[in-house]
Amino acid sequence: MNHGRARFIVGFLFFPVLLYVVYVIWPYLQTIGYSLTDWNGFTPEVPYAGFGNYADLLKDETFLRSLYHNAVILVVYPIVTILLALFFAFMLNVGGRGDKAGVRGVAGSGLYKTIFFFPQLLSIAIVAILWSRIFESSTDTGFLNALLAKVGIVDPQRPLLFLGETNSWLLPGIPFGDTILDAPVVLWCLIAIAVWGGVGFYLVLFSAGMQSIPRDIFEAALLDGSTRGQTFFRITLPLLWEQISVAWVYLGIAALDFFLLAYAIAPPSMQATGASHVMSSWIYHTAFGSSRYDKFGYACAMAVAMAAFTFIFALIQLRITRREKIEF
Amino acid sequence: MSHTSLNRRTVLRRAAAAGLLATPAAGFLAACASSDSTGDGNGGTAAKTKDNPFGVDAKKNLDAVVFDGGFGQEYAKGYASLYEQKYSGSKVGITWSKEILTDMQPRFTGNTAPDVINNSSPKTLDLATIVDQLTDLTELYDAPSVDDPNVKIRDTLLAGTIESGLFNDKPYTLNAAYTVYGFFHDQTLFDTKGWKVPTTWEEFLALAENAKKEGIAAFTHQGKYPWYMYNVITDWIWKVGGKEAIFAIDNLEPNAWTSDAVKTVIDHIHEMLGKGYVQAGAAALDHTTTQQAVIDRKALFIPCGTWLEGEMAKTLRSDTKLEVSAQWSLTASDKSPYGTVRAAAGEGWIVPKTGKNPAGGLEFLRIMLSKAGARKFAELTKSLPVVKGAADGLTGSSQFVSANKVLAAAGTNVVSVRFDGWYKDLYTALEGAITNLMSGKGGSAEFTTAMQKAADKIAADPNVKKQPKRTA
Numbered sequence: 001m002n003h004g005r006a007r008f009i010v011g012f013l014f015f016p017v018l019l020y021v022v023y024v025i026w027p028y029l030q031t032i033g034y035s036l037t038d039w040n041g042f043t044p045e046v047p048y049a050g051f052g053n054y055a056d057l058l059k060d061e062t063f064l065r066s067l068y069h070n071a072v073i074l075v076v077y078p079i080v081t082i083l084l085a086l087f088f089a090f091m092l093n094v095g096g097r098g099d100k101a102g103v104r105g106v107a108g109s110g111l112y113k114t115i116f117f118f119p120q121l122l123s124i125a126i127v128a129i130l131w132s133r134i135f136e137s138s139t140d141t142g143f144l145n146a147l148l149a150k151v152g153i154v155d156p157q158r159p160l161l162f163l164g165e166t167n168s169w170l171l172p173g174i175p176f177g178d179t180i181l182d183a184p185v186v187l188w189c190l191i192a193i194a195v196w197g198g199v200g201f202y203l204v205l206f207s208a209g210m211q212s213i214p215r216d217i218f219e220a221a222l223l224d225g226s227t228r229g230q231t232f233f234r235i236t237l238p239l240l241w242e243q244i245s246v247a248w249v250y251l252g253i254a255a256l257d258f259f260l261l262a263y264a265i266a267p268p269s270m271q272a273t274g275a276s277h278v279m280s281s282w283i284y285h286t287a288f289g290s291s292r293y294d295k296f297g298y299a300c301a302m303a304v305a306m307a308a309f310t311f312i313f314a315l316i317q318l319r320i321t322r323r324e325k326i327e328f
Numbered sequence: 329m330s331h332t333s334l335n336r337r338t339v340l341r342r343a344a345a346a347g348l349l350a351t352p353a354a355g356f357l358a359a360c361a362s363s364d365s366t367g368d369g370n371g372g373t374a375a376k377t378k379d380n381p382f383g384v385d386a387k388k389n390l391d392a393v394v395f396d397g398g399f400g401q402e403y404a405k406g407y408a409s410l411y412e413q414k415y416s417g418s419k420v421g422i423t424w425s426k427e428i429l430t431d432m433q434p435r436f437t438g439n440t441a442p443d444v445i446n447n448s449s450p451k452t453l454d455l456a457t458i459v460d461q462l463t464d465l466t467e468l469y470d471a472p473s474v475d476d477p478n479v480k481i482r483d484t485l486l487a488g489t490i491e492s493g494l495f496n497d498k499p500y501t502l503n504a505a506y507t508v509y510g511f512f513h514d515q516t517l518f519d520t521k522g523w524k525v526p527t528t529w530e531e532f533l534a535l536a537e538n539a540k541k542e543g544i545a546a547f548t549h550q551g552k553y554p555w556y557m558y559n560v561i562t563d564w565i566w567k568v569g570g571k572e573a574i575f576a577i578d579n580l581e582p583n584a585w586t587s588d589a590v591k592t593v594i595d596h597i598h599e600m601l602g603k604g605y606v607q608a609g610a611a612a613l614d615h616t617t618t619q620q621a622v623i624d625r626k627a628l629f630i631p632c633g634t635w636l637e638g639e640m641a642k643t644l645r646s647d648t649k650l651e652v653s654a655q656w657s658l659t660a661s662d663k664s665p666y667g668t669v670r671a672a673a674g675e676g677w678i679v680p681k682t683g684k685n686p687a688g689g690l691e692f693l694r695i696m697l698s699k700a701g702a703r704k705f706a707e708l709t710k711s712l713p714v715v716k717g718a719a720d721g722l723t724g725s726s727q728f729v730s731a732n733k734v735l736a737a738a739g740t741n742v743v744s745v746r747f748d749g750w751y752k753d754l755y756t757a758l759e760g761a762i763t764n765l766m767s768g769k770g771g772s773a774e775f776t777t778a779m780q781k782a783a784d785k786i787a788a789d790p791n792v793k794k795q796p797k798r799t800a
Contacts, residue, residue: 005529041437041457042433042436043457056791132710137609139609158609159608159609161609161611164552166763166764166767166769176786178781186517238597264706267552267612268554269611269612269763272554272756272760273763274760285756288430288433288451289756292753293790319345
């Protein structure tokens with residue numbers, strides 16, 4: 001009996017685990033191995049180099065600037081996305097007008113859900129084209145610039161550069177060696193795109209969470225004369241804590257990654273100035289576009305450092321948000 | 329957008345470990361391949377004759393990888409059909425690539441390299457990393473040409489072609505197209521307005537002021553891709569300071585970037601920007617948008633190379649007459665005369681040793697260098713092939729005719745720059761400095777300081793191998 005069960009489990013797990021080991025675990029281990037070498041990425045020989053690559057990381061100003069950019073994203077992106085998604089999910093599920101009996105979302109909530117979720121369906125290439133048109137630095141063809149020019153905020157001779165703007169916004173730049181720790185406009189544009197793309201997913205996640213909260217709790221609150229705001233803060237938010245905590249970890253990991261946006265949407269000119277670089281895009285740049293003879297090994301060391309940061313972040317986040325689970 | 333752990337892993341793998349997946353097997357394969365067991369080196373199996381100098385097996389297929397870019401696909405398909413006509417039992421499979429480096433790296437680490445590669449595109453293979461796996465093309469250049477078996481291929485090529493593909497003094501790259509760089513304009517617009525192409529800075533300023541009155545920007549550039557302005561700036565440095573100014577930069581000499589020549593060039597560009605002669609917002613526009621601005625007659629000049637007409641073919645007006653001209657003089661005391669241009673054999677082709685049909689790879693290039701192949705290339709891409717006389721008498725394209733003229737006028741005053749290939753980090757720093765300059769973040773002081781710092785850093789970096797000093 002026991003023997004049959006083991007075989008059953010092994011039968012199910014063998015191929016997924018094999019795939020996972022070959023395509024995930026093994027490359028991870030290889031990356032760690034290569035981070036200790038002076039490999040250039042092409043030769044069959046892989047010269048061992050010890051921990052020198054890791055020491056170089058601390059001297060790499062662009063890496064540290066990229067790390068700072070990641071930190072800015074880590075603070076802004078999850079908070080904005082979660083707040084928006086929560087707000088929308090609440091309005092779509094619970095926040096309908098209180099003039100009729102029952103708990104429901106605002107009128108047309110089905111349509112809104114579709115609209116908010118839509119960016120999830122687009123590939124990064126389409127997103128890149130779409131947003132480069134929106135942000136284009138021309139008052140003739142750029143959506144935002146044309147709009148702002150109509151209102152008279154933007155001079156057609158000086159369109160806003162958006163994805164081509166290196167000036168720091170909101171946060172003052174802190175000079176750091178030959179570089180600067182800053183939050184360039186191009187980075188904010190990328191964050192805006194990420195929020196636009198992410199809100200729909202978390203809206204669906206939170207909606208599902210809200211729908212699993214028993215209706216009678218909301219109805220009881222309504223009967224007691226609770227306002228929308230009170231319902232949200234006293235009932236919805238505490239009972240959604242688990243979903244929010246999961247979202248926080250997901251978004252944090254996405255913020256530490258951010259590769260597709262920094263690589264595919266930030267133009268090469270911004271990548272050259274370093275204004276749009278995050279760790280992942282700087283790793284890519286180093287691995288394939290650096291003049292170091294040990295570029296691949298060095299990039300692997302960066303990747304290992306990035307993985308360590310992500311791991312630490314996830315641990316901290318899970319610890320902070322740990323709460324008792326409420327069973328309905 | 330990446331928000332799930334699955335996407336994240338996908339991305340991480342691409343970012344940090346692209347190509348590594350193939351390496352466990354590559355280790356074993358490499359051990360066999362590097363022992364060089366192929367004997368005669370090209371893997372040919374048929375007898376070598378004058379008509380088939382590399383002994384190509386007519387039954388073997390050919391695996392070619394070609395950059396899918398401004399030249400389009402037709403020209404390479406033309407080579408393939410010429411090859412298939414000659415070796416009727418074979419098929420030439422062309423794989424199109426937008427980024428040769430990204431697509432080819434796993435095939436080099438995995439020892440499954442194709443037979444011939446068009447090493448062009450925004451990301452090319454760095455020869456230093458793969459040179460051991462490439463065929464020395466001396467064999468190709470010494471082979472009889474397709475059109476006349478008594479003439480060697482090397483004697484059918486334009487001067488400088490073979491030299492442009494040397495690495496460690498051996499020819500590994502065949503550069504197949506002669507590209508002329510410079511400022512492009514629409515001659516039809518100039519004719520209707522009665523304007524003349526300027527040859528001096530003063531003439532340019534006068535023209536720019538006239539154009540401004542008509543709402544036309546005198547200059548634009550492909551802001552998202554600072555590479556185009558890199559050409560403009562280094563060409564002007566060569567022109568103002570002579571070739572020694574560029575050699576100093578190539579050789580990472582102290583104060584090479586703070587020379588008067590560099591300052592003069594940057595000051596003039598800064599002036600042009602300050603006076604509003606540059607298309608608004610160009611600093612963050614892409615190449616097609618700004619190139620289209622010239623075709624739409626919203627801008628007069630754009631820096632580019634002689635692939636422009638082919639690249640913009642779909643949106644040209646019926647009366648568009650794109651012409652290329654040399655960059656105008658900046659001062660009366662420029663060290664190199666007006667007419668100095670950048671022209672180079674480019675569009676490199678390489679033949680990996682480790683392909684299944686390297687003899688076929690060489691033969692593919694030999695056919696490409698035939699009169700028929702080269703002429704087809706000229707007709708389809710409006711670019712100059714490196715084969716002597718292959719494009720004579722072609723008049724269909726204004727760009728083509730003007731490029732021929734510019735090249736003849738330049739004589740020996742041809743610009744070439746090395747540091748962009750030698751020291752990629754210095755080149756990246758230049759792209760950054762150009763972006764800052766063109767988006768109004770400072771002038772020559774900021775530019776020269778930033779560049780000198782970057783150059784000094786590389787000169788002192790033990791992780792960067794230095795190239796022998798450039799003297800010519």
